[in-house]
Amino acid sequence: MIASAPLPSASPMRVSRLLLVTLRDDPAEAEIPSHRLLLRAGYIRRVSSGIYAYLPLLWRVLQKIAAIVREEMNAIGALETLLPQLQPAELWRRSGRWAGYTAGEGIMFHLEDRQGREMGLGPTHEEVITDLAADLIRSYRQLPVCLYQIQTKFRDEIRPRFGLMRGREFIMKDAYSFHADEACLRSTYEAMDSAYRRIFERCGLRAVAVEADSGAIGGSASQEFMVTAEAGEDLVLSSPDGRYGANQERAVSLPADPVPLEISECRELSTPGTASIEALCSGHGFDPTQTVKVLLLLARFADGGLQPLLVSLRGDQQLNEVKLANAVATRQPPCGGLLDITPLTAEQVEAEGLKPLPFGFVGPHLEDAVLKGARRWQPRFLRLADPTAVDLQRFVCGANATDSHLAGAAWGELTPAPEAVDLRAAQPGDRCLHDPFQRLEAARGIEVGHIFQLGRKYSEALDARFTTEGGVEEALWMGCYGIGVSRLAQAAVEQHHDGAGIRWPVAIAPFELLIVIASAQDPLQVSLAEQLYERLTAAGVEVLLDDRDERAGVKFKDADLIGIPWRLVVGRGAAEGRVEVVERAVGERRDLEVDAAVADLTAAISRQRSRRPGV
RNA sequence: CGGGAUGUAGCGCAGCUUGGUAGCGCACUUCGUUCGGGACGAAGGGGCCGCAGGUUCGAAUCCUGUCAUCCCGACCA
Numbered sequence: 001m002i003a004s005a006p007l008p009s010a011s012p013m014r015v016s017r018l019l020l021v022t023l024r025d026d027p028a029e030a031e032i033p034s035h036r037l038l039l040r041a042g043y044i045r046r047v048s049s050g051i052y053a054y055l056p057l058l059w060r061v062l063q064k065i066a067a068i069v070r071e072e073m074n075a076i077g078a079l080e081t082l083l084p085q086l087q088p089a090e091l092w093r094r095s096g097r098w099a100g101y102t103a104g105e106g107i108m109f110h111l112e113d114r115q116g117r118e119m120g121l122g123p124t125h126e127e128v129i130t131d132l133a134a135d136l137i138r139s140y141r142q143l144p145v146c147l148y149q150i151q152t153k154f155r156d157e158i159r160p161r162f163g164l165m166r167g168r169e170f171i172m173k174d175a176y177s178f179h180a181d182e183a184c185l186r187s188t189y190e191a192m193d194s195a196y197r198r199i200f201e202r203c204g205l206r207a208v209a210v211e212a213d214s215g216a217i218g219g220s221a222s223q224e225f226m227v228t229a230e231a232g233e234d235l236v237l238s239s240p241d242g243r244y245g246a247n248q249e250r251a252v253s254l255p256a257d258p259v260p261l262e263i264s265e266c267r268e269l270s271t272p273g274t275a276s277i278e279a280l281c282s283g284h285g286f287d288p289t290q291t292v293k294v295l296l297l298l299a300r301f302a303d304g305g306l307q308p309l310l311v312s313l314r315g316d317q318q319l320n321e322v323k324l325a326n327a328v329a330t331r332q333p334p335c336g337g338l339l340d341i342t343p344l345t346a347e348q349v350e351a352e353g354l355k356p357l358p359f360g361f362v363g364p365h366l367e368d369a370v371l372k373g374a375r376r377w378q379p380r381f382l383r384l385a386d387p388t389a390v391d392l393q394r395f396v397c398g399a400n401a402t403d404s405h406l407a408g409a410a411w412g413e414l415t416p417a418p419e420a421v422d423l424r425a426a427q428p429g430d431r432c433l434h435d436p437f438q439r440l441e442a443a444r445g446i447e448v449g450h451i452f453q454l455g456r457k458y459s460e461a462l463d464a465r466f467t468t469e470g471g472v473e474e475a476l477w478m479g480c481y482g483i484g485v486s487r488l489a490q491a492a493v494e495q496h497h498d499g500a501g502i503r504w505p506v507a508i509a510p511f512e513l514l515i516v517i518a519s520a521q522d523p524l525q526v527s528l529a530e531q532l533y534e535r536l537t538a539a540g541v542e543v544l545l546d547d548r549d550e551r552a553g554v555k556f557k558d559a560d561l562i563g564i565p566w567r568l569v570v571g572r573g574a575a576e577g578r579v580e581v582v583e584r585a586v587g588e589r590r591d592l593e594v595d596a597a598v599a600d601l602t603a604a605i606s607r608q609r610s611r612r613p614g615v
Numbered sequence: 616c617g618g619g620a621u622g623u624a625g626c627g628c629a630g631c632u633u634g635g636u637a638g639c640g641c642a643c644u645u646c647g648u649u650c651g652g653g654a655c656g657a658a659g660g661g662g663c664c665g666c667a668g669g670u671u672c673g674a675a676u677c678c679u680g681u682c683a684u685c686c687c688g689a690c691c692a
Binding site for chain 2: 021022023024025026027028029030031039040046048049107123124153155157158159161165166170171172173174224225233234321340341342446447448449450482483484485486487488516518519521522550551552553554555556557558559560569571572580
């Protein structure tokens with residue numbers, strides 16, 4: 001797939017010739033409105049789980065989005081290119097991502113060619129582009145440079161979902177920038193940030209930029225662009241004043257102040273059957289902020305390493321697994337990459353040949369000795385704690401013996417305080433760091449774009465170097481920038497629809513205007529509609545003509561469903577030279593003289609059509 | 616992968632409990648009447664009841680296996 005073919009020319013586009021198949025009933029497979037509507041209105045068909053055919057109407061939408069993306073990328077000096085989808089494993093081994101992307105919950109489709117060479121179907125293109133950069137870029141004089149492509153990506157998603165929202169094959173714009181220094185990277189990152197804002201705005205989407213986790217891509221700063229919608233898969237936390245917004249994976253906040261614990265020395269507390277924080281607090285009159293809960297987990301690494309984790313959190317806090325994974329990954333770099341982290345189970349402990357652990361009564365002082373003799377695990381815990389736990393003077397925690405807790409324990413006395421790392425999940429209602437009088441609000445969002453400052457992670461791994469002005473060889477600074485083009489199309493539907501169907505923004509609608517012939521039996525209506533088709537097309541409007549010999553009601557229903565933003569009905573007023581103009585999003589109907597209708601439509605549509613400012 | 620559910624005509628579904636050789640609505644074809652918000656009547660076409668075994672005289676229906684799809688969790692544009 002290459003999203004670069006020109007839109008069909010001004011040759012008459014007739015619904016009768018469009019292979020338009022709309023469905024009256026909702027397909028059972030679709031859950032969210034945008035998925036249902038795209039299927040019902042004849043925009044997509046499912047071929048396999050997470051794999052869709054983009055039918056002619058949607059293809060026009062995708063090309064319009066691609067055109068806007070292209071304009072904005074070109075405007076900031078990015079160069080369009082097209083990279084291979086089939087990529088050699090060797091390249092991915094060099095970046096250290098082959099195992100992580102293919103083993104375990106790996107997301108890369110991979111295969112062997114007839115020679116037995118391993119290949120992967122590109123889920124992303126950092127490796128290919130960096131290798132090319134290494135080949136092409138020799139000197140600082142060639143920098144900075146930014147390449148992008150609009151390309152089909154393949155990801156063997158653990159769970160494809162919601163039509164185009166999370167497909168296994170999808171269209172993405174990805175851009176990669178190369179720089180001689182970090183300051184230059186930052187300025188391209190800023191330029192991308194504003195280009196992205198323009199792209200989403202021009203596409204008619206309400207999108208917000210939020211701080212994000214860099215995930216498997218890696219790198220330092222990263223920002224996501226979220227289209228706000230109920231059906232969004234991500235939770236965005238933001239401050240009412242608009243100064244802070246972050247994906248919950250990444251969000252930070254001020255925790256509630258703990259209730260002081262009025263116990264001056266540590267004593268044991270009999271707590272039969274009290275294995276949860278709630279039970280402990282309600283049974284013994286503690287506040288959750290006075291407790292420390294200990295989570296035992298197991299980190300699995302690409303090299304086969306298994307590292308037990310002992311994580312301490314204040315009892316009222318929730319673990320943010322993304323933050324934990326990042327903390328673990330940076331502390332155990334030589335293990336070939338972190339595959340996953342899962343809670344430790346009693347069965348696993350037994351399988352290691354270890355004595356049972358007092359799950360539900362574990363305290364932070366659990367000794368490494370309990371791991372002695374483990375078959376495959378590292379024999380010591382990686383100990384991490386959230387600052388909310390480390391900051392407690394006295395606290396209640398498990399006594400490492402079933403049915404027993406400690407009250408009044410203190411770090412130092414009990415066990416040395418573990419390394420403090422931010423591991424807690426910020427929650428809606430938490431106070432904001434920048435202003436404690438602001439409280440975080442939650443909203444759901446669809447991630448349609450993500451920009452990263454990668455730094456030198458890939459250039460170092462793939463040895464992509466250039467010669468500086470001073471004649472020294474250095475690794476390139478890199479950024480990467482993605483937009484889910486097909487996802488964006490569906491996100492637009494999610495944000496712009498009503499009970500009757502889609503309401504495309506003009507800028508990305510498959511057509512700008514639909515001319516409906518109320519009665520295809522009436523030669524007068526037909527000829528007036530054909531004339532209007534010619535005139536409006538000549539005036540530069542993208543027109544679709546519904547010339548089907550259907551009852552008017554059927555055509556109106558289909559018109560609402562497929563959601564073309566403007567509708568011109570040639571009906572019983574045709575003899576008097578009057579037609580009806582309807583704006584889909586507003587629903588208001590106006591009865592106009594033909595000339596007035598043409599003037600009105602061309603003016604309104606060109607006003608709504610998104611153009612680059614100044615072009 | 617773990618948990619839940621579903622596979623019957625292009626789409627939505629019934630039939631399965633209690634085995635007897637498949638039905639409804641929409642869509643499709645033809646004819647007639649209708650004709651500005653998913654018309655009506657008549658006549659048609661379309662199904663290896665997901666697939667493979669088994670039980671039985673006989674299986675859409677019971678049993679076993681398998682595949683696929685969807686939903687809830689970890690992943691991401």
